[in-house]
Amino acid sequence: MTDHKTLYDKIWDAHLVHQEPDGTGLLYIDRHLVHEVTSPQAFEGLRMAGRGVRHPEKTIAVPDHNVPTDPTRIEGIRDEQSRIQVEALRQNARDFGIEMYDVDDVRQGIVHIVGPEQGWTQPGFTIVCGDSHTATHGAFGALAHGIGTSEVEHVLATQTLIQSKSKNMKVEVRGALPPGVTAKDITLTVIGKTGTAGGNGHVIEYMGDAIRNLSMEGRMTVCNMAIEGGARAGLIAPDEKTFAYVKGRAHAPKGGQWELAVEYWKTLHSDPGAHWDKEIIIDAAEIAPVVTWGTSPEDVLPITGVVPKPEDFAGGKVAAAKRSLEYMGLTPGTRLQDVAIDTVFIGSCTNGRIEDLREVARIMEGHKVKDGLRAMIVPGSGLVRAQAEEEGIAQKLIEAGFEWRMAGCSMCLGMNPDQLAPGERCASTSNRNFEGRQGRGGRTHLLSPAMAAAAAITGRLTDVREFG
Ligand SMILES: CC(C)[C@H](C(=O)O)[C@@H](O)C(=O)O
Numbered sequence: 001m002t003d004h005k006t007l008y009d010k011i012w013d014a015h016l017v018h019q020e021p022d023g024t025g026l027l028y029i030d031r032h033l034v035h036e037v038t039s040p041q042a043f044e045g046l047r048m049a050g051r052g053v054r055h056p057e058k059t060i061a062v063p064d065h066n067v068p069t070d071p072t073r074i075e076g077i078r079d080e081q082s083r084i085q086v087e088a089l090r091q092n093a094r095d096f097g098i099e100m101y102d103v104d105d106v107r108q109g110i111v112h113i114v115g116p117e118q119g120w121t122q123p124g125f126t127i128v129c130g131d132s133h134t135a136t137h138g139a140f141g142a143l144a145h146g147i148g149t150s151e152v153e154h155v156l157a158t159q160t161l162i163q164s165k166s167k168n169m170k171v172e173v174r175g176a177l178p179p180g181v182t183a184k185d186i187t188l189t190v191i192g193k194t195g196t197a198g199g200n201g202h203v204i205e206y207m208g209d210a211i212r213n214l215s216m217e218g219r220m221t222v223c224n225m226a227i228e229g230g231a232r233a234g235l236i237a238p239d240e241k242t243f244a245y246v247k248g249r250a251h252a253p254k255g256g257q258w259e260l261a262v263e264y265w266k267t268l269h270s271d272p273g274a275h276w277d278k279e280i281i282i283d284a285a286e287i288a289p290v291v292t293w294g295t296s297p298e299d300v301l302p303i304t305g306v307v308p309k310p311e312d313f314a315g316g317k318v319a320a321a322k323r324s325l326e327y328m329g330l331t332p333g334t335r336l337q338d339v340a341i342d343t344v345f346i347g348s349c350t351n352g353r354i355e356d357l358r359e360v361a362r363i364m365e366g367h368k369v370k371d372g373l374r375a376m377i378v379p380g381s382g383l384v385r386a387q388a389e390e391e392g393i394a395q396k397l398i399e400a401g402f403e404w405r406m407a408g409c410s411m412c413l414g415m416n417p418d419q420l421a422p423g424e425r426c427a428s429t430s431n432r433n434f435e436g437r438q439g440r441g442g443r444t445h446l447l448s449p450a451m452a453a454a455a456a457i458t459g460r461l462t463d464v465r466e467f468g
């Protein structure tokens with residue numbers, strides 16, 4: 001069995017510094033990403049203990065959650081708590097010698113978009129960040145853990161993390177995706193099938209033709225939401241597409257180091273005959289463009305469906321569905337395509353990359369945002385924003401009626417000025433539809449960028465296949 005390892009086993013073994021008899025491991029951490037929300041107390045802890053950062057050169061800092069997305073943020077953040085957190089990050093980066101991409105730096109953006117963009121994210125690495133969506137980096141075949149603030153402090157001080165080994169879970173998506181179906185539909189469909197606890201205690205490796213055929217951007221979208229399916233991390237084995245994406249980026253290996261790295265990266269795949277504790281197989285042909293109707297990411301239905309009845313469910317889910325429907329202001333039996341929306345949000349670490357914006361522009365071709373609708377596009381990083389402007393996408397989207405914002409987490413969560421008003425309904429490319437997530441009383445429907453664009457055109461949840 002030891003001869004047949006999964007990708008997760010391989011990365012785990014390569015980073016294991018020490019193992020306790022009960023199986024608890026001490027893992028070496030290759031890269032640490034730090035944002036303003038979960039790091040202030042960690043740095044404070046270091047100060048109080050009189051310790052430094054073990055490897056500042058393996059750490060980067062970027063503010064993203066509570067930075068406003070309008071240009072005035074350069075002059076200062078009005079909200080006091082946000083301003084204090086961003087200023088603390090600045091001070092900590094300075095004091096501890098960590099590279100930071102500040103709000104006036106084109107490289108600033110959502111930490112999970114910045115890491116891959118800068119070549120910080122590489123196959124075979126262990127990567128951590130005080131943020132649950134660190135799973136995103138698994139798209140490169142890196143073992144990427146979201147960690148808590150006390151663990152952030154531990155990693156800063158020691159460059160290691162205490163972890164118990166998870167089980168291995170395989171999610172295989174076979175065959176080709178039908179038209180109109182994207183990476184977001186895959187990842188939502190998987191969660192719809194397994195539930196938000198389906199991955200508990202496991203690291204998921206996604207495989208199969210449908211995953212292989214995704215771009216790196218699409219793979220990041222899939223791994224990003226591994227955490228919403230309960231998994232400890234998500235992984236996709238690296239291949240030529242991965243190498244091509246990493247090559248030439250600021251922190252990628254250079255010269256002879258590159259060849260050596262690629263040679264190693266080619267060994268990073270699960271061996272045939274490796275043991276899986278749990279396996280899910282999905283036929284890509286059966287995946288439809290989907291939306292969520294409730295307040296959990298598992299509340300997923302094809303856009304052609306109708307709002308369910310609480311009695312359609314079993315056990316505790318009956319009461320949960322009842323509450324969700326009340327919160328969402330939805331009546332069972334309503335066609336999802338008849339649900340009118342007030343806002344469209346395109347962005348987040350799930351879907352704020354250049355390919356997502358290209359897709360939105362493609363669907364919007366010859367169309368406008370419906371009158372009266374608020375529609376915003378928040379590029380995941382300053383570089384995504386700059387590239388979209390260079391490609392002429394930004395101008396097209398602005399002409400179509402979208403607001404064009406600066407990079408940040410924005411309306412993915414209500415920690416900055418971009419929020420829903422109570423009762424407002426949003427078609428959102430983000431990853432969580434929890435109560436109040438996008439602002440108190442706000443109602444979130446998760447969907448793909450293509451589906452969000454279609455909704456922007458009609459002002460209701462819409463089947464993107466109507467727009468090709
Ligand atoms: C603020 C942060 C700790 C949080 C997370 O860990 O995921 C946020 O990024 C989110 O998406 O809810």
Ligand code: SF4
Pocket residue numbers: 064065110111112131133348349350408409412413430431
């Ligand atoms: S974009 Fe959303 S999910 Fe991603 S890190 Fe920011 S708040 Fe979390």
